[in-house]
Amino acid sequence: MHWDVNELKEKYNILHSLYQRVNKPLIKKEIWNDMYTLNTMIVLYDKGFDKKIDPIYSPAEDKQCRDYLLDKYDEIIKALNEYYQIRMKNRRPENVVIEDYDSLIKDFLNNYQPEIMPVYNNLVENNHLELNTKKDFEPSYNGLCLYNSTFNEYYVFARYNGKILSSLYLPHELGHAYQANQVEIVRDFDEKRSSWFVEVYSTYLEQLFFHYLKEKGYNKQAYYLEKGFWTHFINDVEYQMMLILNTDLFLNSHCFTYIISKLVSTIAYNDFLKHNNHKMINEFNNIFLNGSDYDIVNEYKLSRILHAGYDSLDRLIK
Numbered sequence: 001m002h003w004d005v006n007e008l009k010e011k012y013n014i015l016h017s018l019y020q021r022v023n024k025p026l027i028k029k030e031i032w033n034d035m036y037t038l039n040t041m042i043v044l045y046d047k048g049f050d051k052k053i054d055p056i057y058s059p060a061e062d063k064q065c066r067d068y069l070l071d072k073y074d075e076i077i078k079a080l081n082e083y084y085q086i087r088m089k090n091r092r093p094e095n096v097v098i099e100d101y102d103s104l105i106k107d108f109l110n111n112y113q114p115e116i117m118p119v120y121n122n123l124v125e126n127n128h129l130e131l132n133t134k135k136d137f138e139p140s141y142n143g144l145c146l147y148n149s150t151f152n153e154y155y156v157f158a159r160y161n162g163k164i165l166s167s168l169y170l171p172h173e174l175g176h177a178y179q180a181n182q183v184e185i186v187r188d189f190d191e192k193r194s195s196w197f198v199e200v201y202s203t204y205l206e207q208l209f210f211h212y213l214k215e216k217g218y219n220k221q222a223y224y225l226e227k228g229f230w231t232h233f234i235n236d237v238e239y240q241m242m243l244i245l246n247t248d249l250f251l252n253s254h255c256f257t258y259i260i261s262k263l264v265s266t267i268a269y270n271d272f273l274k275h276n277n278h279k280m281i282n283e284f285n286n287i288f289l290n291g292s293d294y295d296i297v298n299e300y301k302l303s304r305i306l307h308a309g310y311d312s313l314d315r316l317i318k
């Protein structure tokens, strides 16, 4: 499954002429952002296209949540340090070829999150999905959900090489696509992209997907992926510890978003394991889309969030 690069170029050209005609700074900025996104996508297929556009996207943060988290800075660092200084062995199992990834994803969605199915089908039908092994596309990413406000649409990129160990990136990105689909105008979703909890639902889908893989008999591979998931988390925690020279850096680093999103997702995932329903993540999505970051911290309570992953890690080490 691939993007239609000619269509992307056409859209880029439309935006380019719009950009030159529009005078209002805010609209100009928005078009600029969309041009940047399209440029990133086109360059995957056509290196010569690169227009060297600098991103001017600036996130809008929830100030109340920011003040609260900064106030709890010491407590957060201490708790993360205490709970997550763990070493995990992560031996690579056989990387099995997947015969029919499309069917696997559909089966997963059908059984675990059927409401995403129409979003997935639309991505495929409109050529808005790019499954690709290429490492040179935004190299640090294994997947991306790209938003285009002008055309009110979104695209998904997921690294995938036909084998099981790369099968988790698409479910993650489908979470972002689903959330973008929940708002009528993609532009309204834009400010949510800077939320500290923007990764929660996607992370939940990753955890559900591990669960699904175990059910399908890919036990070793699923445990390996799950351990990798937590190894990343611990690396983030340890990296944070070294990185944090001041409190501002702490909240601004992407690491913090990944750490806190994984922990909230784990609260919801543990609830799923216990009750075999998705009530808690549905409630989370509702707060995420309609409330603020502060509402989320208030609902789940910081100390509970910080301790959320400990049992999962304990289970994986044994």
Ligand SMILES: [Zn+2]
Residues within 6 Å of the ligand: 172, 176, 199, 202
């Ligand atoms: Zn993500």
